[in-house]
Amino acid sequence: MEPNCCWRLEQATPDICPNLDPAKPYLQHDRRQRFIECCLECHQFVQDLAQPDTTIEDLRPMLPIMVEETLKLRAEVRTLHQLIGHLEQQGSFLREVGQGLQTSLNRDEILAMAMTAITSGKGFGLNRAILLLVDDHDENLYGHMAVGPRDSSEAGNIWGEIHQREFSLREMAHRLLGDRGAQEKNKFGDLLQTLRTPLDQRTHLFNKVLRERVPRHIHSVSNEPFLPPEQKQALQAEELLLVPLVSGEIQIGLLLADNLITRRPISEADLKALETFAVPVAFSIERANLYAKLQRELLRTTRANRQLQEQQEQIVKMEKHSLVGQLSADLAHAIRNPLTILSAHARQLAQNQLADSSQRRSLNGIQKECRRLDAALQDVLALVDEQHPNLDNWDLNRALTQVYASLQGDIDLDQVSCHLDLQPGLPQLLVDYRQLSSCLQSLFRQTLGVLDPKSCLVVGSHWERDQVILTFSAPELQRLVAEPNQANCHGLALTLCARALETQHAVMETDRLNDPEPALVIRFTPQQERDHAPLVDC
Template identity: 30%
Template sequence: MARVGDSYCWLIADDPAACPYLGAQEAHLLSDVRRRNREKCVGCEELRHDLAELRRTGGPLLEALTAILDEALNRCRPILRTLQIKEELLDILRHLSHSLQLALDPDEILYKGLVAFTAGSSLGFNRGLALLVEEGMLCGYFALGPRDGEEAARIWQEVNERGTTLADLLQYSPEVFAREREKFRPWLERFRFALSESPFREAFSLPIPHAPEAGRVLEITPEAPLPEVLREFYREATFWIVPLLSHEERPLGALLLDNFLTGRPISAEDRLAMELFAMEIAVALERGLAHTELREKVEMLEEAYRRIQEHQQTIIRLREEAAVAEMTLQLTHTIKNPVVAIGGLARHLHKKLDEHSPYRRFTAAIAQEASRLEETVQDFVKFAALKYATERHPVDVNGILELLAHEKMETLRHGPPIRWHLDLAPVPPILADERQLYHCVENIVNNAIEAMSDGGDLFIESRRSDDAILIIVRDTGPGLTEEAARNLFKPFFTTKPTGSGLGLYTSKQIVESLGGELQLLRQLGQGCEVVIRLPIPEAPSETSTEGEFGARRAS
């Protein structure tokens, strides 16, 4: 009996010890006794015990009054419970609506939606699943709840011990979302249904209800025909499908709710509450999906704009380079003719002069410098022609390497004793300009040959490495100093008394224009190794690789 001194708890005001059932948010009921009687005491067992005690100790009038009051309490109890449930539902709906106001992430929206369906004692479903429409199919997306009774008991105990409120539960955490989804991932991955497949066809085709009892919540009993995976998941449990529809009645997804542990049925009021909850979730979900789609389109437009800017810059750069190339070609052509004439005349004069003439050394020097200028001009012409070559088609790398080796061996037949080693593995074609690639490798091979003035071994290899082709040129010359290696691929740098210093620079430019990279490995006294890495096209063309160099090889 709830006696406090000479009085009863339901008559005492302003004493925190009078009622142990008041929550932290109900402290105002301590001073307002009548309101506390209406809201807390009417449904309290302590009051019933007090009335029973008064009936035994009081007179006939008191006995009659307590009996009447007891009967009134019995009749009011269901009404009070209904009012309590509706108040809790309204509180959950208020929290859910407020929580979803600014939510745009579908993960957050569905998480909070299922929390609202599974929290509290009003609806308090044991478990909830969310399916979303993706490419015309209804696919498993998220699930919330225990997998078995043991896990459920642990969760409910943790919630009670921590005093977790609804506001706490509605706090979205990506980590919690990922953990809950991972629990049900094997099932979610198997959930993939056509919208026309039963029972979802019936759920999405239910008419808009004109009365609460009609509803758009579809109950699925254990006897109902189901897809095999759903029956395997739910077994003998009843579950309910709540469709999520856009403002145009377009299916967005569906929520599947069940009480597989408690077996509790749902009432007409529950169905109405479920629809109200689903409407809030659907509005937020439609907004979130529209935001996601809009964001993706904005990103696509930004990417397209970035590419347009890059293309415009490329066009400007190519125009500038074309102008420079044209100017270079015209300039070198203008210089070439006089230089050739000067060299030719100097050589002619050198032959005409007497062997002991003091002028022969001057004509020899003029001829030598003219030859040097001719070579430099020719390098400039080749550099301009190769650098701006843009036509690309499938090229047989091994064919070019075989042709290059064959022509060089013929040219150097009477030169230093070079031993050639070709090791060409089967490789797919690449997209390039044949002449450009040929001269790219030729410059590197020429450099290796010139480094072995007394002869040596020259290795040319090809092989595939993941998504690239490697071309390796290695010599056994004296190698390079650190300073020479650092400057080797810079324009106009050369270690030879003659030459323009553009050969290896041009090779590097060609390789990079093909999306590849060029690497130098050197060890002083043990030669050099140059590795060319060229990307393999994702979808190699079936076009024949028999181009200009293939024709030369066949001849």
């Protein structure tokens, strides 16, 4: 039976074989190629094979062709399976990259993920990636980071470790943000510095790509006329991809990528893939920049609101203290006027020669209690004034000497004595002198007031453990806490003094008043004078 297909013919025409493509005239004379392209897919050839008179001898010339084509197709199928597997892996990896870019608001993390995706075998598989960013003043493109090996030995170590440990995207990105990031900066520091380019150099290759917003595939870097020789030498690569990073009207930077180690040719598919990838990267970087700016503004606004609230509270507190101070001053004036008259009459009567000794003792007692009441009023006024201290550097010994001199008349009237044991050369204290003087007067009066006639109060100062120590010593000082009839008076006075001394960076210690050698101790911590900055930066 005559065959239906032209597979046995050395030559064939479209009249004989309807499967011949007129655009391929070589098929009419090339039996082998016609068999591969037409006969193997022809249903008439299948019918010929099914005919009984078709023998193995008839097919012998075609069998090698069929076997060769089968092996070729199997190889192609195997290659396609590998490609599909790689594309699936790449798709999964890039999906993870996309999710990371969408969820992250940290610019450094976004950049690390993007650079990892470009150089990872699971991603775009390029050997090296370099990121140039526009600086904050829009004046320069500067080298921000570079990722990749510098030689084949380092490449083998890096790629081998990644293959063995199967890092995820975020793990590789976090490694790049950590110790490996510092190593990459040290490794590529000279390169990044060399690639720094002023934006006003309009003919420079980097600026042209960024300005035109069109990616470039440079096949021969050494012949590129718009790239300076020192940058060509620093790059070392002959083939280079440049992809701009832009978001709307904002120029973010430039991505550079190459295959410096493997020298694998970069395809147009690589360029298109990287161009597509640059779009979400640019948007993510801009979103992270805006978020960081918003965070700074929020922090600044929060700080300003907190400072304004503190100012408002301070103003309200000052108004309250001003009212309390006015009331205290009026009350002190109302009490002091009759108190002064009473004390003056008692002193005049005590000086009267007609008064006997018992009357003089009573009159002196009246004067003493008037002074005590006047000191209590002074302590109350000092407590009110402590909210607005006027700090300056003062010598404690000088203040003690002046207060001692002002109280000399009271000391003589009480028939007691006072000895000052002051260490010279003490550091000055940052204090409000008026409040300090008022506290010292109160302490002198309280300690002198419990002494027996002819007793002596020792007031000392010395330097100990980075502090200025002030002590009042006398055997009768136990009465400051021991006498029931005077406890409330002394306790109030000491409490007011302790409160006022806190604003002078001083601490009053009353623990030693019950010791065999009673002493009242005040510890001053020297402070450095500080300049006062405005509360709110408007």
